[in-house]
Amino acid sequence: MLLFSGSSNQPLAEKIAEELKISLAACETVRFADGEVRVRMVENVKDQVCAVLQSLSPPVDSNLMELCQFGQLLKKAGAKKIVAVVPYLGYARQDKAHREGEAVSSAIVAKIIETFGFTDVITLDLHSVEVVNFYKIPTLSLSALETFAQFIDSHRDDFGGGDLVIAAPDEGARNKAEELAKILEVDWAIFKKERDLEKPDEIKPKMTGQGEIKGKEVIIIDDIVSTGGTAITCSQKCLGMGAFHVFLMATHAVFTRGEPQFWQNSPLEKIYISDSILVPKTKMFDKLEFISVAPLLAKNLLNFL
Ligand code: R5P
Secondary structure: OEEEEOOOOHHHHHHHHHHHOOOOOOEEEEEOOOOOEEEEEOOOOOOOEEEEEOOOOOOHHHHHHHHHHHHHHHHHOOOOEEEEEEOOOOOOOOOOOOOOOOOOHHHHHHHHHHHOOOOEEEEEOOOOHHHHHHOOOOEEEEOOHHHHHHHHHHOHHHHOOOOEEEEEOOHHHHHHHHHHHHHHOOEEEEEEEEOOOOOOOOOOOEEEEEOOOOOOEEEEEEEEEOOOHHHHHHHHHHHHOOOOEEEEEEEEEOOOOOOHHHHHOOOOOEEEEEOOOOOOHHHOOOOEEEEOOHHHHHHHHHHHO
């Protein structure tokens, strides 16, 4: 297998290559001063199974453009299979017209990826699993829950001394919370979130909760952390309901709030996040810890050989 790395998350691509005991395939990506991107293929890919690792994290459209160029080049050069490995599939939150007249961007992304020669897609913790239905090519939506559960199990002492409760910050995270709690054999709780659709990045969505939180160590589970509004509001609620400590475990660090101090000073005891998106050094803070999804992605890539 030849594994190519787009420019969105080279460290993750390197870790996957290490798991697969291969070196990353050679290619060149240039970003011009005007923001345009150009990929150059220098490997012989004829009749090879090829995979391209690219998260659709910011700059989302540019990373999508780069991915398309990989697809087009690999197809033209006669690759046997071209797998788009997109741990963070941007636009997945726009899986329907939330209000009349809105574009369904997820469907557009699916069409673009298919058009540019990819034969398969692997993605991770989609905001809405229905997004796979937009794809005509086989699309595998993986879950990081087992990886998270193993981490919690092997680092139990880092999560305080009390009983654990897994909390869903909104209805969308219900299944995740329930499933993670089941694997860990602990309780779970759920919160109800209301967001103003006119201001989707509002920092304080309204939230009410239910479940036994008092005196517990709470782990909030979510797919995405963007402005932090969801996780931080939920953590404040949990502490108000008598939780000992509140931790966050989420898959995709979109981190649109760039200031590390914002996260460091939040009521969250620790923020555990997967490496699906590359967090630049300037956005790092002490409370942040990564859980790698490279073994999970590598294991699933082996099925293409
Ligand atoms: C949306 O419902 C998602 O599951 C996340 O809860 C949300 O995207 C997190 O965004 P933010 O950090 O801006 O609240």
